[in-house]
Amino acid sequence: MSVDAEAAPKPAARPNLHAAVFCLLAFAVFSGTDVLVKLLAERMAVPQVTFMVTTAALVLLLIQAGATGTFASLLPRYPGVALMRAFLLAIDTILIHYAFSMLPLSEAYLLAFLTPVLVAVLAFLLLGERLSPLAWLGVIVGFVGITIALQPTMVSLNLGHAAAAGSALVFALSLLLLRRTKQLETDMALVSTLLVVLAAVALGALLSTGGFRPVGGSDLVSAAAAGLFLLGGHLLLVRAFRTGDASVVAPFQYTQIIWGCLYGALFFAAPVELHMVAGALVVILSGWLVLK
Template identity: 30%
Template sequence: MSRAPAAHRSNRLECRHVALRTSTLTSPSPSAPAQPSAEVAQRMRLKGIGLMCIALACFACLDTLGKWLGTSMNPMQVVWTRYTAALVFVLIIFNPLRDPKVLVTKRPWLQAVRSALLFLSTALNFFALQYLQLDQTVSIMFANPFIVAIISGPLLGEWIGPRRWMAVVVGFIGVLVVTQPWSGNMHWAMGLTLLGTTCYAVYNILTRMLAGHDSAGTTSIYSVAFGAIVATALVPGYWTTPDSWSVVAAMVAIGALGAFGHWVLIIAHGYAPAGILAPFIYGQIIWMIGLGWAVFGQVPAVNTLVGAGIVIASGLYLLFRERTIRGG
């Protein structure tokens, strides 16, 4: 999946990781308190927010190119393009020949499951984009924080209270407003997007669990290596030779945007907790509406805008409650 929206809440492991990283920059001696100064912490948060916005712009452009390429080739070929090109770019950036340790993971099974979930999320998203508008898919994908809130209990032991449960319920009402299953006109591809969003929510949880174990380079490589291998095995049955250089350029760009976007997303969470970055996820709908109109001439329906507004408001309340409880 090409989004990004990371999980709403940062776990204790993530907080310790940020504290340790910043303390090395600000502590003059081993006896000094392991806490960053307010000025340094603020700068780090601003860097994280800036990187988050860059990552979301990359993902919006990636989805737009994926939808455009889907008009001339099978979505599985688009998935193969996204992962193969991304793997090449990631290997160039981190160069395991120069640093073989980047291929060593402390949690191999966790990396494997996480990579498989990302592949499923990406594939489902590209198939859905054949039939849905960009603003529809991103509005449904905004359900990601609510799914994360639900599954954080059994996976991380972070259980939510009644007020946050109410926010989750209201958020899913917003998703229903977008999909309108009662109208009889709900497109089946919306189900693919919702399933892909669920995969991506679990992927976000596993990313948080890996933050204190593997480096950004290691996680970036494993994120795309699994998908590249699986897609390469499947794509021969769906292959269509590109008929223009613009198609080739778009295929290369998808890989570059995916690799760079996910790398920047990982780095952003090293500078700022997920709770600080979470509100900026919703800015992606502006990108999607603008690109949908500019590239495909698509104007969002009223129910999509209303549903997206409900989802965003509920998500922001969920974030507010989380920060209030944690004193952030």
Template identity: 30%
Template sequence: MPNAPLPEPPVIPSQPGGPLRIDNSARGIALVLLASIFMCSGDIASKYLATSLPALQITWMRYGTFAAIMLATVCFTGGFHRMKTRRPGLQVVRALGVTVSSILFVAALRDLPMADATATSFVSPLFVTALSIPILGEVVGWRRWLATIVGLVGVLVVVRPGGDGFHGASLFVLGSSFFWALSLITTRMMSRTEIPVVTLAYSATIGFVLLSLAVPFSWQALDLKAVLVGAFVGGISTIGHIFLIQAFRYADASLLAPFAYSQLLWASIFGYLVFAAMPDIWTYVGAAIIAGSGLYTAHRERLRARRVATGSQARR
């Protein structure tokens, strides 16, 4: 899965059947930083595999491990009767969103430096803002729209369409971010009734089944090394994702967001160590603009949530 900042804030940890919220900001920040390192490591390994394998096959190996871990987690934390869901249609839509997003992101990694792909993926929260209007019926004020426009300017700085630094694979990252945002919207729609670990298990299982149906059409022979790296990708990415979800048990998304943007730092370091690739200054400039826009959007979301909560309490 792409490493867009804070991919699971719509999941509310205090929902019925889920773990209770425990305020511990330091632990939440530590978990976000660990999640960023783990997921960037998975993407670096995916990029390594992408030099010789199709994106569909890499994603299939990733989801095989993802599904195995999540189904085992469900089994050992209450049994498969927990897989009952009140929103089966939304579970399928979410699974399609994260699966397509993963395929497109891995496809982009074949040709893009890690830092460029990571910086461009920061646009996901802006897509969430846009999609929340037609799907959730939310009203977006002019401040959030302005932040969205500023974020898109940052994307243009990173991607530089028409310039010497432009690569068509950047469009794959934008497509990946769009489908990731769609999955976030559906997660938000399910957050009051679905347990996070069950939602992840559905996404992993449905994604793996769909990929298993499609992967024979682009199959290439695998050696033991590729299989082990593929299992590593799935394992470390899943653990990173679990760390990220756990972080929301201890701190608000608005506090964690700045630390989630550390993904660009890890992507730059790992990209240099493994592929000797260093992003240029414009990648950092664009990423800073996108991050600033995303942080402001998170701030406005926090204020809106506070107003809604205050209004609800006043009506009681």
């Protein structure tokens, strides 16, 4: 066999390669959003930050739809399912934003990595899907990894850890629901519904906890940039799942631990600790086992 023939990708390899690139970019962009959210949360309440960032993303989406004449694609065909999914993701976003305000980015990401494991468990409990012995081993390994990374006997656990774990659970539920909506709705409708519901939920939480605090010009610029990153991340992730196989795309969420450690060190002087890296590697292994 020639070298060229050996090097030529299989028919499904090139789409999956493109999907992997889109997914890597998506989570890098999402991590940029998370940095800005964490910085903004140092000066104002988390619901206000979430509302500002989400509103900015929604405005940008409407501008894009107006420029391309695709307003119709923003409306869901099945509002009930789309709204339920959006509500779950709204809760997920507020929980993880709160976790970012309380924890180093790497710790919040690490707990969020439980999502693939929780999807497997919930699919077994709620949908009756059978898990292989290897997948069950992955479930156990995932919790071992969290224990290694967080060292509960040495680290003081707080509400931030609970919020990050809660966000993983809610996000897992939204992914199960996505199995029903993926073929029923356009991607743009799912994104627009999410942003509308998230903005409404964040506004309700904000008004119930004291209302708006004064916002400076730099805060508005940061919120606009975070909104742009948020929208861009969702569009890239949609493109990734449209281009390649879900089993290939999903594990790239784990690259966020790299961005979490990098951005944490650059912007928040957070040390990269050995037990955190070791635990992250174990959690990544668990996700791989579950996906197998």
